[in-house]
Amino acid sequence: MPEVIVIGAGIAGLACAQRLAQAGVDALVLEARPRIGGRVRTFRPADGGPALELGAQVVHGDRNPAHAVLGPLPAAPRPSAAYVVTGRVARPMGLLVRGANPPWLLEGRLAGYDPAPGGPDAGLSVGDWLAASGAAPAEAATAREWLRQTWAADPDRLDAAGVAAAVRRDGGGRGEFTVPGGLDLLPRALADGLDVRTGTPVRRIAADPGGGVRVVTGDGELTADRAVLAVPPAVVAGGLLAVDGLGPEKTAAAKTLVPGDGFCAVLTLAGPAPETAAVFDADGVGGFVSCRRGRPEVLIVAKSAAAACVREAAGSAVHLAGLLAVALPWTRGVAVVDVETADWAADPYSGGAFCAPGPGTDRAARAWARPLHGPGGRLFFAGEAAVTGRALPWLQGAYADGRRAAQEVLEAGKQ
Structure with missing residues (x-):
């Protein structure tokens, strides 16, 4: 029986499990998806071209913990051309x-x-x-x-x-940095040496009558002295995972900490881009669109209302061509031969992109972060949603909160 079960193999869950393992705690990580990384997802072209990100895009800051995990990272390259779309026309930024x-x-x-x-x-x-x-x-x-x-x-x-x-x-x-080879190398590094089981969705968490925590999966039951819930609150609010004794405060917090809409797509075209360009669609239709000189891929990263527009366009070759033709006029007449999408709002284990500070989210985040099950705490909580309104809800926020939850577990173990 593991001492601690960590539920969720995103950045927060893996950072938590890594910290526990460093302290000599036997931790088991359970992940519902067939892969680790949570909202980190990397696309690698079949011909070995540069990786593109369908989730988290860059490492923010020269003191981001990703540098400590992976080593010094190069600054994100600047595009040779930048444009802004206004009135459905792309103009120089x-x-x-x-x-x-x-x-x-x-x-x-x-x-x-x-x-x-x-x-x-x-x-x-x-x-x-x-x-x-x-x-x-x-x-x-x-x-x-x-x-x-x-x-x-x-x-x-x-x-x-x-x-x-x-x-x-x-x-x-300060600054923005990339991970050569793909951002998913970060969760891989965090998971190195850990016991991680993918394809294992947790259905219920309850107090074990003999003490500790009982975790119910599709394959059976596991028990541990303690557990850390490192999945988005939307997973609980959506009914995919039940937590016995959650209580009204945390139930309300899970409903408040709703992530925003996010949709990413990599489009592979029949011809290469003539320049390295970044496009910001100020009309609210296309989000951010980018391409690299000599490469056939176009990356679209859209959030909020623009995510809905790109999602709809991705289902129609005509609409997709129209969106591209506005942002990148060179694509007119160039066929789209493949589309790879990441619809984060439709992903039941994400519920969206990330939680942004809104009405009541700071209070809800603090409530979500508090342990459950007894004075010493048996169930702990971690993730970017738990830092909403107090820190950036991106990679560094998730990592730091995973480490924070691990420290709470270690302190509870001393009681």
Whole structure:
């Protein structure tokens, strides 16, 4: 019998299990999917071309823990050309710089928003903050879409103070970095030496009458002294996993911590791209579109309302060609020969992209993070949702929270 069962082999679950193993604890990781990594998913072209990411895209920050796990990582390459789509026409991104408030500048200013609790400026949504920012209407509209793609949520549903606090408290440092060979090398490294069982969905977690925790899977039952639930709250809220004694506070938290919509696609075309380009669709239709010179793949990463647009387009060759023709005019007349998609909202073990700070999410995240089952705690919780409103809900947030939960388990074991 393992001492601890970790449920979920995403970044949080694997970081938790790795920390436990480092402390000499016998941990077993159970993963419902046939693969590890959670919302990290890498696409590798059949001809051995550069890997593309269908989930988490980059490593944020020069102090991101991914550097410690994988070694120093190279900076993400900058595209030779950048465009913005407005009015269904792709124009040079430099046009946004000519204005007083390009979206990335407004995003940077938002990070400094720190209202006094209960003050007149407290409680603003990001949409409210943008409206009061002094940006021209066109600038604010572009920034709204930029922030939708950053946070996978509509600015009117984003808490400005929560977003700002998450950015300020992030210890990941500066810059963006890539993992040569694919971002899924990170979960592989974390899983090295661990006992991980994929294709093993957990159906129920309950207190064991003899003490400890009972975990019910499709293949039978397992018991352990303690367990860590490192899956998105949406899995519990959707009824895929039942937790005995969850209680009204955590039940409400699971319903509040809803991830935003996310849809990614790699399109393989019949011909190569003439340039390395990145395109931001400010019209809210295509998210971010990119291609690499000499390669036939086009990557689309879309969140919030744009995810729904790309999802619909991916089901129709005509609509998909139309979306591409706007973002990348060179694709007109070039056939799409293959499409690989990752529909995170349709994935029952994800429920969406990630949880962004919204009304009530900070309180819900704190409630979700608290242990259950006895004064010493028998069931612990980890994941990006547990840091919503306090840290960035990306790789570094998930990793740090997995380590936090592991430390709680170790402290409980001393009692």
